[in-house]
Amino acid sequence: MQPAKSQQNRRIPYKPSARIRPRKVTQPKAQGRLQRLRSSKVVIPFLITVVGGAGGIVITYLYQSAHDFVVAPIRVEDTHYEGQSSQSTSRSLDLAGQLATPDSGSPYTYYTKDNELLLRTDDDVRVGVIYDATAGQNPAQPEVYQKIGFTLVGQRDSPVRIVRMKARVVARRQPLDGTLAYIPPQGGSADQNVGFDLDSARLDARVLLNGSKLAEQNYLDENQVTLAKDESVSFAARVFTSACRCEFVIDAILSDGSVVTVDNNGRPWIVSGFSSHYQKSYIFDDATGKFKNCEWRIGCTYGP
Secondary structure: OOOOOOOOOOOOOOOOOOOOOOOOOOOOHHHHHHHHHHHHHHHHHHHHHHHHHHHHHHHHHHHHHHHHHHOOOEEEEEEEEEOOOEEEEOOOOOOOOOEEEEEOOEEEEEEOOOOOEOOOOOOOEEEOEEEEOOOOOOOOOOEEEEEEEEEEEEOOOOOEEEEEEEEEEEEEEOOOOOEEEEOOOOOOOOOOOEEEEOOOOOOEOEEEEOOOEEEEEEHHHHOOEEEOOOOEEEEEEEEEEOOOEEEEEEEEEEOOOOEEEEOEOOEOEEEEOOOOOOOEEEEEEOOOOEEEEOOOOOOOOOOO
């Protein structure tokens, strides 16, 4: 009889254990929605900021481009004549002994004793101030100048540069030879910064030496003028001629190819030289405030 096997020595067949898989922990549906909502509070404003910022840049660019396309690059302001001027007319007038009174619209307006307007006629013109009594082909027609002023103001967001500025004569006529009311020069000023010679083939704006003498250099070759929005530059100009009764405007050519015309409030500027002779000529007498007869140019006192 064989002895019974001990329970301790009993072999237990090996049985591999099943693979333990981690249990998937699922969030409650409400908690998942809350987390997504929290994430959206960060992401959505960020996306709005990015997209909105880019859109704002595009809208601003389109607005500025449309504005610059519609609006002229430069506007013209404060156009005016400067200084005292003699006057001439085609009519033969009797001014001997007549008073001259200052007028806000013109340095001198000439009235009769009854305060009736004499020289303010449709064809009266301002005669320039004598600059060089020896210049000109005819001694009775010395070189003169007329002073004018104007301001240019930038209107576009993109700056524009003035690359050229020149006078454009729209009419050339002979000086009027009826009556001359001559005002002697009262002393010049050296505050002009640009000059134009209407008797020359070169009508570009030129440098003024010491504020008075016309140089050979073009003004914009020596000076750069660039205007951004609301920036301005003022010009005080001398316009020279000897024997022309000229109507003219000034064209400012810009870097984008456009042209801005400077005129006298919708009308051409006018500058006139003296006629070689007049039917009647008078000189203003500072001592009496009246006109007296003179013979142009022999008996009339004139400037240097």
